[in-house]
Amino acid sequence: NKLWGGRFEKSVTDCVEKFSESVSFDKVLYKQDIIGSRAHATMLAHQGLMSESDRDAILRGLDEIQTQIEDDRFVWRTDREDVHMNIEAALTDLIGEPAKKLHTARSRNDQVVTDLRLWCRDAIHQMNACIKKLQVALVKLAMQNEGLIVPGYTHLQRAQPVLLQHLLLAYVEQLERDSGRLIDCSVRLNFCPLGACALAGTGLPIDRFMTAEALGFTSPMANSIDAVSDRDFVLELLSVNSIIAMHLSRIGEEWVLWASEEFGFLIPSDAVSTGSSIMPQKKNPDPMELVRGKSARVVGDLMTLLVLCKGLPQAYNRDLQEDKEPLFDSVNTVIGMLDVTAEFAENITFNKERILQALPAGHLDATTLADYLVKKDIPFRTAHDIVGKSVALCLSKNCQLLDLTLTELRDLNPVFGEDVYEFLGVEKCVNKFSSYGSTGSDCVAKQLFQWTSKLDIESNNKN
């Protein structure tokens, strides 16, 4: 019989039971639920709301149930609705009367949100480890490719030459901010709702500071209605995840492009590629396509939670049961995306020959040439125009800027001197960059050094 059945004469229909059960997915909270119950029982006993022997029976019973669950011997029952009722009812089956005291000064409303905050805290911890792992993989990839110049793109059109290291460290920077967002979220969510009960608190002499401390929370939440009403911590986490997923989708897009025949810059190993059921020659970079694709569900999960919470009155509404699946899916998906991106990074090589051969195209040195003119006191806007015309000349001659003769250049503007050739060609061009954060070799070396330190990577370890 339902644990809340006192005033009811009839059970819910099968259709309703099936539609409204949550144990099929919220059972993953079992560990947090048991930890929470342990802290709660301990506090109840300390406050005289339960005898020590009842407490001990409960603690032993919870241990036994946890073991059963982890040994896959526990029978989850849909008619017991959710993880909380399943564990409490099983505890009653196991130890009898004392179990009936466990729900003193507690409601599922505060219980579930305590479980959920604990789960999110753990999830954030795990995600941050995955982010660090991916950062390490990217930094190591950078270390393995010292000096490799690649085209930098804007609008997917060739723009300026950059060090591959510089590009890889851009990803690392973005992931670092993602990590910061996760940490902010974990700090903000680390307040304890337990003891808010249904929504109003209780008149029983509980000690919320004791349970909060036992569960590692900063302190109890200050308003019991707020405690059971709000899911902003889930929304914040799903928002942060959406940004991470967006970042990874961009790496996915870039690496899929680079692995194409047309770019040909990146070669994934067989270990991270798949083939075609019909086309025998195919070798596809599927993991990064899936990383790009799976960003969609992370965004969808966020959308779900925003729609869910919109316009709900305060305190618990059953709609909120729907907060869990998107949360679990989002976290699990992002962890998978981070892991597989790291694995991919560890299994690719850059095709240096192909890259080198590709570099002359696209007039990557045009902006450096304009800077040359600026150094000769030509206003930048005028310099831009002169170089624009130089490029037009190259296009008509089908040549590179460094192929233009000094005479040709001087026809465009007399300020050009022999020294102009020091600014042309991709390697010379990269060497010119010197501003803080730029792609100049020294600048990038400094950034790389900071990341190897921060991430604890030994600098002679390039693998």
Next chain:
Amino acid sequence: NKLWGGRFEKSVTDCVEKFSESVSFDKVLYKQDIIGSRAHATMLAHQGLMSESDRDAILRGLDEIQTQIEDDRFVWRTDREDVHMNIEAALTDLIGEPAKKLHTARSRNDQVVTDLRLWCRDAIHQMNACIKKLQVALVKLAMQNEGLIVPGYTHLQRAQPVLLQHLLLAYVEQLERDSGRLIDCSVRLNFCPLGACALAGTGLPIDRFMTAEALGFTSPMANSIDAVSDRDFVLELLSVNSIIAMHLSRIGEEWVLWASEEFGFLIPSDAVSTGSSIMPQKKNPDPMELVRGKSARVVGDLMTLLVLCKGLPQAYNRDLQEDKEPLFDSVNTVIGMLDVTAEFAENITFNKERILQALPAGHLDATTLADYLVKKDIPFRTAHDIVGKSVALCLSKNCQLLDLTLTELRDLNPVFGEDVYEFLGVEKCVNKFSSYGSTGSDCVAKQLFQWTSKLDIESNNKN
């Protein structure tokens, strides 16, 4: 070994295999996959691309596999990636060489999208049945509550009196349009991609019209690249589902409101209510809260698919593997929502006493009073103003419009006559409505008659 392994030297890593497998969720397509393979093999044999004995072996093998799956004896293998490879490889294990001919002139690209279209067609059929079931439940509920007047609301403020039947039929109208959208979608998606192969078609002498017909499609799709590239039929279905879910969320909101102590208009039976783990007196209309809440995931699923498809180049990209879970989730959720709403409708009673007692509040007859003045040749805008002042008078006296004396009314405007009282009070007011589609008793009776005919409900059957 992977079926596409010819050119590969190394298997994918465990991490990649786990991340990229789809069999854990696409196995629900097994029936469509087998039907598709049967049609394909039959056509291949007819076209001389396979012997009749090979075809027969394949058909028998597929039968055996289907039985195994439905008896839960089939071993789904993650290393075989997806439902297609699992079935083909199992077929090879079972019947040997002939199985190797099944994938002739076929790719997983056209195969999966054929399966998916078949699945959607079935899903739409099922959803339409659920819609009809809910419409029947609503119409029967209307039949059981003939003559019951309830307040009609705008801005959640009392507006005008309406027949409860009229409100219930508004839901029925909305569901009917939902059904129309589903049908349009099923007509548009019913074209066969099979034979588009990887993306370009084939040079083998297949007959796409034969397979299309065997599978109940209108005809083959006309462009092989389009056939394997597009998922607009999934997007259309998820859009239609989002609109259905939105409609149901509104019924959910309304019934949750009406079941509150404050409204008190609707009493759900114990069979569709649940209690509280802490508050012994609670009886909550959880199913309709969940209906409202679950609309969120249906919207989230649509969002997922829109983000997924955005910016993908033509033809198959692995991202598209992610189209299935949102599709399955959306359809299953909407079916559950429709079913439980019907069940709820069958398990509620309207509290006539409470409704009757509530009707006088809110000056529901004010607009009818203005119409009275219009009939006396007062321009509507002036009539509106006069009645506004009458209401202000009622507020100051804390009375209803029909409590005002003729003298009081004539002080506001001399046109008022004794006949004004024929227009005041909720019942008289409802009786006045006469325009097509209005809440007047005759109008509603006509609408109800049309729905009982259309839905095949016997008119003397009110239960």
Next chain:
Amino acid sequence: NKLWGGRFEKSVTDCVEKFSESVSFDKVLYKQDIIGSRAHATMLAHQGLMSESDRDAILRGLDEIQTQIEDDRFVWRTDREDVHMNIEAALTDLIGEPAKKLHTARSRNDQVVTDLRLWCRDAIHQMNACIKKLQVALVKLAMQNEGLIVPGYTHLQRAQPVLLQHLLLAYVEQLERDSGRLIDCSVRLNFCPLGACALAGTGLPIDRFMTAEALGFTSPMANSIDAVSDRDFVLELLSVNSIIAMHLSRIGEEWVLWASEEFGFLIPSDAVSTGSSIMPQKKNPDPMELVRGKSARVVGDLMTLLVLCKGLPQAYNRDLQEDKEPLFDSVNTVIGMLDVTAEFAENITFNKERILQALPAGHLDATTLADYLVKKDIPFRTAHDIVGKSVALCLSKNCQLLDLTLTELRDLNPVFGEDVYEFLGVEKCVNKFSSYGSTGSDCVAKQLFQWTSKLDIESNNKN
């Protein structure tokens, strides 16, 4: 003073007035609002609810107001809230008393949704014209590039050779389904809410069939509560737009890729390219990047409307005022995207030389080679494996399949004969395709013929 002010003693605050006004954006409905009022006044007079002279005064006044608006002489007033009140109050200023009769048997609730349906019907008409224009541009582009073979991609990896025409017609197919969705939507929305009044209809003797017919609607809506409550027609239109936008985002992605230095297949003219403020050599395919980017807001608009409608009780709630801006933005954005894509299509050339030079890479003929083996009675799965090994051999020798000697091939399988070379190389390969809807020249020519007929393009007109 507010037209609804009778019972109010105080005006709303400036902050509230500014927050809640809608005239700044709903004034674009002026034409529909005036058409609707004309039909309504005509009906009122016909039904004896207004004199003919009042009707004539109203019709003349509305003409004058329309002229003022179109000459930009009309003063829109925020304190008059919305387009409806602005026009009605201006009419009263203009013609006095008769104007006060216009709102007889009408509410802003049915008025706004009538305007909106009329606006959507017009918008769909316009969008369908834009779709056709784009289809024509794509078909003409196809006509100009007869016989041009390009690599077909899956996973952005080279897959099989396809005719460029075939790819362009894939876009045309997708747009055709988009057009079908728009038409379905316009048919479903074409029912008239006018006369539903606030939510309950009216007791005044109006003729809803007369106004419905005058406004070109199929018939009046059958349920007055439904008429003012639902915005599913807006949601349906925004869903259809999201699918169109998704399709265009994919063309955008593909053309941006093709315009890159690395692909180099597509050259946009200066007329549809932009430059860089700093990099003088840049020429960017901005319009197609923006097309890709603007798909985002179309999706965002749909999400806005879904969130908006979720969980609203029946009949008008003020939330619904927020339906307009996303609708207008979505329609205007999609029209802009369609137009600019057509303009882009008219301003690009394909770089045949570059494409031809690129074709040998990627073993595009591998699948055709497998089909060759199938014709020699090798089971496809075995054929796939043999060709996979052939490709591996090519990779090790850094050559193409057609460079393998017959001896080398026979070492892999003795079934290879001299005739194998008829199946190798991109041109021969394309010629082999023969299945319905495939990229074979004849198949594509047939498709192209059908489109030129359907779209009324003269076949000798390739420009």
Next chain:
Amino acid sequence: NKLWGGRFEKSVTDCVEKFSESVSFDKVLYKQDIIGSRAHATMLAHQGLMSESDRDAILRGLDEIQTQIEDDRFVWRTDREDVHMNIEAALTDLIGEPAKKLHTARSRNDQVVTDLRLWCRDAIHQMNACIKKLQVALVKLAMQNEGLIVPGYTHLQRAQPVLLQHLLLAYVEQLERDSGRLIDCSVRLNFCPLGACALAGTGLPIDRFMTAEALGFTSPMANSIDAVSDRDFVLELLSVNSIIAMHLSRIGEEWVLWASEEFGFLIPSDAVSTGSSIMPQKKNPDPMELVRGKSARVVGDLMTLLVLCKGLPQAYNRDLQEDKEPLFDSVNTVIGMLDVTAEFAENITFNKERILQALPAGHLDATTLADYLVKKDIPFRTAHDIVGKSVALCLSKNCQLLDLTLTELRDLNPVFGEDVYEFLGVEKCVNKFSSYGSTGSDCVAKQLFQWTSKLDIESNNKN
């Protein structure tokens, strides 16, 4: 002529110009753009890249332009594309040659994202002030309603009695976390991209630390590619806004409910209500409906940006131009929502009489009764069952718990004593609450005190 026109022979078409211009909306960045240019020019002069007289001409010119803009005398030109080009070109028109030096070592790529970060920083500052204003309004409302008990709800069913103050402070808590999220966002975004130029930095001797400091940034961003590529700060802000909007939508829902005839707890003044064009008696709480509704567009804006950024390669893509309108709309909408909610809070009264009259219904004291039994050593689960049966008895007798006689209670369980009546009835019940954060009077008074201190509200000032 376009400032980037050097290599171009032809202008863009009108259609493309209109489609791709951004000045119509990005002109709101003028102030940030000018501040940025001032800092940049000053730095260039300091570094010797520009003469002091050129710098002074530029600074004076920018002053003049700012004045023109603010006096509405500036002519914004669509053919000059965006706010940056408009200002730079106008500066050239105004001061000639020196203006051509301003774009030295700068690209629109770093310029726009610098402007945008400055704009977001200002916006966050302003939003935080609005949040505080709303918190103050809510706390004052609480101060004005000391001791007022209202029903607390879960599932919109009456649950337990709570102090209205407690409910209002729940909103204040939620807003406080919103404010914390805004602050975290502003700290994280406060790094300067200026000097990243197109994507690679520059070889000219600029000082990025100088400009960063001048503009109030913490420091320059460390990676130039990251600096121009990422919009995560916009996404974070839009996510935070979505959570704020969600919170406000819930207040909106609750206050709309409470203003209904059925609840009748809350009376908005005329100053924040609107009427109906047809129903003379209506007084609608429109501002809070619109607050609820406008949450939708804030969510839509976030979705737009997530879709926009998904799958973009690194560095600037023109898609990113679409980041601005959703950002501006989201911020402006949230500010409007916060302001109008504060205004509404200042213009409502709670209907104490009606509330008092409503309190007995719903057995709000049932849980307190269960706690009574717990204090008598009945296990909670048993106590829950006993009270459930007591409520069933009340339902059958149509009475309240405190109407049950001691005999009746003892029939259910002999442990009931005379002291039970100390726990029944709403007032006694509220007095019993004592746990931290509960709705007990002392607990709430402490919370209220903390908020008045934190928000600097004088405690004797209740208005």
